[in-house]
Amino acid sequence: EVQLVESGGDLVQPGGSLRLSCAASGFPFGSYAMNWVRQAPGKGLEWISFINYNGGAILYADSVKGRFVITRDNAKESLFLQMNSLRAEDTAVYYCARQYCISESCSFDGWGQGTLVTVSS
Amino acid sequence: DMQMTQSPSFVSASVGDRVTITCRASQAISSWLAWYQQKPGKAPKLLIYSASNLQSGVPSRFSGSGSGTEFSLTISGLQPEDFAIYYCQHPNKFPYTFGQGTKLEIK
Numbered sequence: 001e002v003q004l005v006e007s008g009g010d011l012v013q014p015g016g017s018l019r020l021s022c023a024a025s026g027f028p029f030g031s032y033a034m035n036w037v038r039q040a041p042g043k044g045l046e047w048i049s050f051i052n053y054n055g056g057a058i059l060y061a062d063s064v065k066g067r068f069v070i071t072r073d074n075a076k077e078s079l080f081l082q083m084n085s086l087r088a089e090d091t092a093v094y095y096c097a098r099q100y101c102i103s104e105s106c107s108f109d110g111w112g113q114g115t116l117v118t119v120s121s
Numbered sequence: 122d123m124q125m126t127q128s129p130s131f132v133s134a135s136v137g138d139r140v141t142i143t144c145r146a147s148q149a150i151s152s153w154l155a156w157y158q159q160k161p162g163k164a165p166k167l168l169i170y171s172a173s174n175l176q177s178g179v180p181s182r183f184s185g186s187g188s189g190t191e192f193s194l195t196i197s198g199l200q201p202e203d204f205a206i207y208y209c210q211h212p213n214k215f216p217y218t219f220g221q222g223t224k225l226e227i228k
Contacts, residue, residue, distance in 0.1 A: 044208065044221050045219040045222075047218070095165070104213065105152065105171040108155070108165070109170070111164035114164055
């Protein structure tokens, strides 16, 4: 069973930094691409970052590009999101999500429970 | 960037009803579409992948169809546990855009 557990969410001041973690278990973590998706309070889902199975391909949404950094440690079966220069609009629940692709079709077939990041003074 | 537009944004229905939610892509995306269900305070859950394939463990009352730019999610015989928010997503081309969501509420 796919298990993903996020941690690291907290209250942080504007301009501050935070590092989120996602611990994976129940599947061969190093074989899957992973993503971060966030959801602002009362709003919809927003994809923010992708990392392929070995970290060789990384992409960001424009809203976080240049401020957030996604990394992974396959030996420790963990995914990370370093968040810098945080803004009030980054306030959200952050989910890590496993990406599963069959041929050319992909989906996010496993999600963590989310961790709340609040950016406020 | 790809835009995914769901309609309606809100739907009210009764247990036992049949409901259809539509998702329109701003560009043709073949059958590369996924549907998710999200209940309050919970993470999204994958229901349908590749537009019409039911994820393992998802009840057969859920079905998906469409290709190109027009897609739909149908729930036949609504159950109390189906009242939630539903999102479509194009998970094959960056950015992995989600639709704005459709809230399904009990009438």
